[in-house]
Amino acid sequence: MARKTDIPSSYYGEPRKFDPNFRGPIHNRSCTDVVCCIIFIIVILGYIALGTVAWTHGDPRKVVYPTDSHGQFCGQQGTPNANKAILFYFNMLKCANPAVIINLQCPTTQLCVSKCPDRFATLLDVHNTANWEYYKQFCKPGFDIGSKSVSEVLRDEDCPSMIVPSRPFLQRCFPDFLTRNGILTVANQTIFKDGNNNQRSVTDLKDAAKAVTSAPRELWTDIQGGINSLLNAKEVGMKIFEDYASSWYWILIGLVITMVVSLLFILLLRFTAGVLLWLIIFGVIGVIGYGIWHCYWEYSALSGKPGANITISDIGFQTDFNVYLQLSQTWLIFMSALSVIEAIILIVLVYLRTRLRIAIALLKEGSKAISYIMSTLFYPIITFLLLAICIAYWAVTAVSLASSGDAVYKVMSSDGKCMYDNITCNPQNFSQTNVTKVCPGSKCMFAFYGGESVYHSYVLVLQFCNLFVFLWLVNFTIALGQCTLAGAFASYYWALRKPDDIPNCPLYSSFSRAIRYHTGSIAFGSLVLAIVQMVRITLEYLDRKLKGSQNKLTRFLLSCLKCCFWCLEHFIKFVNRNAYIMIAIYGKNFCSSAKDAFFLLMRNVLRVAVLDKVTDFLLFLGKLLISGSVGVLAFFFFTRKIPLVQEEVPSLNYYWIPLVTVTLGSFLITHGFFNVYSMCVDTLFLCFCEDLERNDGSSSRPYYMSPSLHKILRKGEEGAKLCAAS
Numbered sequence: 001m002a003r004k005t006d007i008p009s010s011y012y013g014e015p016r017k018f019d020p021n022f023r024g025p026i027h028n029r030s031c032t033d034v035v036c037c038i039i040f041i042i043v044i045l046g047y048i049a050l051g052t053v054a055w056t057h058g059d060p061r062k063v064v065y066p067t068d069s070h071g072q073f074c075g076q077q078g079t080p081n082a083n084k085a086i087l088f089y090f091n092m093l094k095c096a097n098p099a100v101i102i103n104l105q106c107p108t109t110q111l112c113v114s115k116c117p118d119r120f121a122t123l124l125d126v127h128n129t130a131n132w133e134y135y136k137q138f139c140k141p142g143f144d145i146g147s148k149s150v151s152e153v154l155r156d157e158d159c160p161s162m163i164v165p166s167r168p169f170l171q172r173c174f175p176d177f178l179t180r181n182g183i184l185t186v187a188n189q190t191i192f193k194d195g196n197n198n199q200r201s202v203t204d205l206k207d208a209a210k211a212v213t214s215a216p217r218e219l220w221t222d223i224q225g226g227i228n229s230l231l232n233a234k235e236v237g238m239k240i241f242e243d244y245a246s247s248w249y250w251i252l253i254g255l256v257i258t259m260v261v262s263l264l265f266i267l268l269l270r271f272t273a274g275v276l277l278w279l280i281i282f283g284v285i286g287v288i289g290y291g292i293w294h295c296y297w298e299y300s301a302l303s304g305k306p307g308a309n310i311t312i313s314d315i316g317f318q319t320d321f322n323v324y325l326q327l328s329q330t331w332l333i334f335m336s337a338l339s340v341i342e343a344i345i346l347i348v349l350v351y352l353r354t355r356l357r358i359a360i361a362l363l364k365e366g367s368k369a370i371s372y373i374m375s376t377l378f379y380p381i382i383t384f385l386l387l388a389i390c391i392a393y394w395a396v397t398a399v400s401l402a403s404s405g406d407a408v409y410k411v412m413s414s415d416g417k418c419m420y421d422n423i424t425c426n427p428q429n430f431s432q433t434n435v436t437k438v439c440p441g442s443k444c445m446f447a448f449y450g451g452e453s454v455y456h457s458y459v460l461v462l463q464f465c466n467l468f469v470f471l472w473l474v475n476f477t478i479a480l481g482q483c484t485l486a487g488a489f490a491s492y493y494w495a496l497r498k499p500d501d502i503p504n505c506p507l508y509s510s511f512s513r514a515i516r517y518h519t520g521s522i523a524f525g526s527l528v529l530a531i532v533q534m535v536r537i538t539l540e541y542l543d544r545k546l547k548g549s550q551n552k553l554t555r556f557l558l559s560c561l562k563c564c565f566w567c568l569e570h571f572i573k574f575v576n577r578n579a580y581i582m583i584a585i586y587g588k589n590f591c592s593s594a595k596d597a598f599f600l601l602m603r604n605v606l607r608v609a610v611l612d613k614v615t616d617f618l619l620f621l622g623k624l625l626i627s628g629s630v631g632v633l634a635f636f637f638f639t640r641k642i643p644l645v646q647e648e649v650p651s652l653n654y655y656w657i658p659l660v661t662v663t664l665g666s667f668l669i670t671h672g673f674f675n676v677y678s679m680c681v682d683t684l685f686l687c688f689c690e691d692l693e694r695n696d697g698s699s700s701r702p703y704y705m706s707p708s709l710h711k712i713l714r715k716g717e718e719g720a721k722l723c724a725a726s
Contacts, residue, residue, distance in 0.1 A: 017694070019694065022494075022694070023494055023496075023501075024490055024491050024493070024494025024495065024585070025487050025490050025491055025494070025510070025513070025584060025585050025586075025587075026585070026586055026587050027513075029513070029517050029587030030517065030587070031516075031517050031518075031520065032517060032518055032520055032521045032583070032587065032588065032589040032590070033518075033520030033521045033523070033524045033589050033590055034520055035520070036520040036521070036523050036524040036527070036590075037519045037520030037523060038520075039523075040472075040476075040519065040520065040523035040527075043469060043472070044469075044473075046469075047393075047466075047469045047473075050397065050462060050465065050466065050469075051393065051396070051397045051400070053462075054397050054400035054401045054404060054462070054466075055396075055397075055400050057400075057404035058399070058400030058401065058402075058403045058404040065085075065171070066086075066087035066110075066112075066171050066172055067087075067110075067446060068081070068087065068110045068111055068112045068446070069109050069110045069111070069443075069445045069446050070427060070445075070446055071409070071446035072112065074086060074087050074112035074171065075112070075171070080141075081112040083114055084112035084113050084114045085112075085114070085171060086112070086113050086114070086115065086116060086168045086171055086172065086173055087110055087111070087112060087113075087171060087172045087173065088110070088111045088112070088113045088116065088117075088138055088166075088172075088173045089108055089109075089110055089172070089173065090108045090109040090110070090111070090157055090159075090160040090161075091108045091160065091161070092108070092174075092175070108157070109140070109157045109160075109443070109445070111138065111139075111140070113137060113138060113173070114137075115168075116166035116167055116168055116173035117138060117163040117164065117165060117166055117173070118165055118166075119163070119165060120162070120163070120164055120165065121134070121135055121162065121163050122161065122162040123135075123150060123153065123154070123159055123160075123161055123162065132145050135159070135163070136159075138159070138160055138163050139158055139159035139160075140158050140159070143158045143159065145159075155440065156443075157443065240653075240654065240657055242653060243652050243653055243654055243657040243658060244657065244658070244661075246650040246651065246652065247638070247650050247652060247657070247658040250637070250638075250650070250658065251658050251661050251662055251665070254630055254633075254634050254662040254665070254666065255662065255665045255666065255669060257630060257633075258626060258627065258630050258665070258666040258669045258670060259669055259673075261626055261629075261630070262626055262669060262670050262673040262674075263377065263673065265622065265626065266367055266370055266377070266673060266677060267367070267371060268367075269363060269364060269366075269367035277356075277360050277363065277618055277622075280618070280621050280622050280625050281349065281356075281618075281621060283625050283629075284345065284621050284624055284625050284628070285342065285345065285346070287625070287628050287629065287632065288338055288341060288342045288345070289342065291334070291338045292335055292338045292339055292342060295331045295332075295334045295335035295338065296331075296335055298331040299328050299331040299332050299335060302326065302327070302328040302331065303328050309327075309328055309329075345621075348617065356614065356618075359614040359615045359618055360618075362615060362681055362684065362685065362688075363615060363618065363619075363677075363681060365684055365705075365706060366489075366677055366680040366681045366684055367677075368498075369489050369492040369493070369680050369684065370676070370677065370680055372492055372498070372499045372502060373488050373489070373491075373492060373502075373506055373507060375507045376485055376488055376489070376507055376676050376680070377673060377676055379481060379484065379485060379507065379676065380481070380672045380673075380675065380676065382481070383477060383478065383480075383481045386477040386480075387474060387477055387478075390470060390473045390474055390477060391470075391474075393470075394466060394467070394470040397466050398463060398466055398467075401459055401462055401463055401466065402459075402463075404459060408424060408446075409424065409425050409426065409427050409430075409444050409445060409446055410422050410423060410424055410425060410444070410445065411423050411425050411435055411439075411442055411443070411444060412442065412443050412444075412445045418435075418438070418439035418442050419438070419439070420435045420438065420439060420442065421442075425444040426444065427444040430443075430444035467534070467537070468530060468534050471530040471533050471534060472523075472526055472527055472530040475525075475526035475527075475529045475530050475533075476522060476523055476526040478526075479522045479525055479526050479576065479580055480511075480514060480515075480522055482576075482577055482580045482581075482679060483510075483514045483518065483522055483580040483581075483583055483584050484507065484510045484511045484514050484584075485507075485510070485676060485679045485680070485683070486510070486580055486581040486583075486584040486585070486679060486682075486683045487506070487509070487510025487511075487513060487514065487584035487585070488506040488507040488509075488510045489679070489680045489683040489684060490581070490584055490585045490683055490687055491503055491506040491509070491510065492506065493683070493684055493687040493688075493691075493704060493705075494687065494704055495704075496702070496704060510584060513584070513587070514583075514584065517587060518583050518587070520589075520590075521583050521589055521590040521593070522580070522583075522590075524589075524590040524591075525576040525579060525580065525590050525594075526576075528572060528576075529569065529572050529573065529576060532565060532568055532569045532572060533569060535565055536562065536565045536566065536569060539558060539561055539562050539565065540562070542558060543555075543558050543559075543562065575594050575597070575598060576594070577679075577682065578594070578597035578598070578601065578682070578686065579593040579594035579597050580593075581597065581682065581683050581686050582594075582596050582597045582600075582686070584683075585687075597686065600686060600689055600690065601686075601689075603689070603693075615678075615681050616678070619674050619677060619678055619681075622670070622674060623667060623670045623671060623674055626666065626670045627663060627666040627667040627670055628663075630662060630663070630666040631659065631662060631663035631666065634658065634659050634662040634663065635655075635659055637649060638652060638655040638658055638659055639655055687704070688705055691703055691704050691705055
């Protein structure tokens with residue numbers, strides 16, 4: 001096998017030659033990839049036209065007004081539902097079924113009503129009683145209670161098995177009861193009426209339903225299970241909402257603390273990079289070590305307590321998550337997970353111990369660049385705003401397209417196991433088809449808007465185009481940020497006397513060059529990535545469609561294709577990122593820049609191996625330390641373990657709600673700051689490789705890097721060569 005040293009120097013292109021006139025990013029440049037730029041502009045104009053067509057053909061009422069199971073709008077004037085503006089669900093819990101996402105329909109009967117129910121009542125209460133007059137307004141129009149038995153009514157969903165006190169929200173009836181301090185309240189009252197106008201409680205209602213032995217077993221089981229499920233879902237949802245309402249102020253403070261700490265961290269790296277990064281390493285090890293010790297302490301304390309040895313599978317899902325913290329198995333799982341993470345970090349650190357000093361030197365140089373160009377830290381705000389515009393436009397266009405057709409109806413069975421489920425049907429003659437005989441109780445219900453007209457036959461294609469252009473624009477926005485930041489940091493590196501030779505407003509100048517000259521090149525790289533992502537999405541869609549397929553060969557091929565395109569996507573992201581750096585410096589087209597960047601990295605493959613993953617690992621530890629430290633601080637705060645602020649802590653149902661929110665939010669904030677830092681390090685690294693090829697350190701060809709950086713990197717290179725030779 002040929003050794004790396006046997007490959008000719010020209011195999012990966014000729015090294016850069018000394019150019020006395022080169023002073024960093026070239027200003028006298030021309031437009032690149034003009035054809036792709038023109039195509040990109042035409043696509044944007046077409047996208048605007050697509051949005052206009054979608055908004056013109058789309059029916060805003062289909063978004064504003066809720067729609068019942070027959071595709072009729074609730075509250076629309078000139079229709080039978082003109083005075084019925086609220087949508088009532090027979091069984092709202094079925095809307096949590098995965099079929100809602102797959103089939104775009106909630107598998108329960110939906111009815112337009114004039115007002116939501118204000119009492120508890122079951123079909124057992126009102127069957128053949130005088131109170132049927134109140135209950136029937138929540139049944140299908142024209143239904144006669146005497147025409148069918150209770151079992152048939154339940155099977156055909158002519159009426160709901162029960163109604164519960166509800167109030168309208170977004171023109172839909174939502175249950176209006178919850179538990180406060182262990183006492184059930186309905187519309188903030190502890191006593192409520194049932195279908196017979198009697199004073200009842202939930203316990204009375206459930207016991208009464210169960211006591212009716214003459215009723216079908218499936219009915220009182222459905223009623224009892226439905227009440228329990230609604231109570232649990234409503235209780236958990238309201239508690240989570242209350243926790244956010246009472247702790248949002250402290251969550252915001254935690255996120256602001258994260259932002260300040262991240263900013264200070266990057267600034268401190270300039271002066272104390274070595275000390276700070278070693279503190280990060282030992283800090284992460286220490287924090288995880290403390291977590292392991294704490295889990296072991298909790299595990300030991302619970303091991304001897306009665307009832308603490310029950311497994312999680314034995315108790316199932318509990319709305320009170322503190323129950324899990326009383327089990328020794330929970331803390332054993334936490335301790336095992338943290339131990340594995342700690343072991344992985346230690347192994348990686350031992351393996352990279354000789355390369356840490358090199359990465360620290362480059363990170364220190366990056367912190368200097370950012371300190372001279374502080375505006376780069378706030379550029380992610382621009383990226384965020386542009387992405388928000390892209391997402392909003394895509395969502396509005398998608399909804400408009402989805403609502404631009406006629407009502408489409410599909411078969412839906414009560415158990416979801418009918419062979420005709422999800423096929424298109426006609427509600428006018430559905431009762432005369434063979435479907436009702438094969439699948440008793442199945443219904444022809446409204447699913448979505450589509451249609452069979454010439455225009456509507458292209459809706460799926462237009463949705464595909466909408467998604468593809470959306471991916472292209474998102475990738476373009478991210479690429480524009482990378483090219484802009486690369487140009488600004490390259491201006492810093494190629495300034496011989498720093499900071500005197502750094503040009504004025506480097507970030508603005510870099511952004512202007514990227515937009516004016518390289519829109520086509522950025523669009524080209526984004527287009528390639530968008531195509532790969534679109535293929536991946538298509539493969540995911542096919543995989544979900546074939547989920548129940550027994551063809552193992554097809555599933556295997558799909559899995560292989562998904563894996564290959566995942567790898568291809570990440571490789572293209574790597575190539576694009578470095579290509580944008582070269583575009584920002586030299587102003588060449590995308591293909592030439594990608595080739596130059598790839599060859600430059602291959603000519604310095606030892607340095608890439610030494611620095612790339614090491615710096616990424618250190619930056620990841622920085623993210624982990626900052627977000628983890630804020631998370632630990634939030635844990636002690638919300639669990640009232642900080643004596644000075646115990647009185648300020650809000651009363652919470654689940655302290656993990658604000659804790660998880662703060663921790664995840666902190667990680668996203670640090671990720672935004674450190675992404676700028678990562679782009680800075682990558683740019684400086686490529687500039688450093690070119691600096692070594694162009695110059696030799698003499699007075700006529702001086703290095704642009706700092707002497708300390710050159711010294712450390714040279715030592716690291718020699719050590720890497722020795723390791724490779726051995």
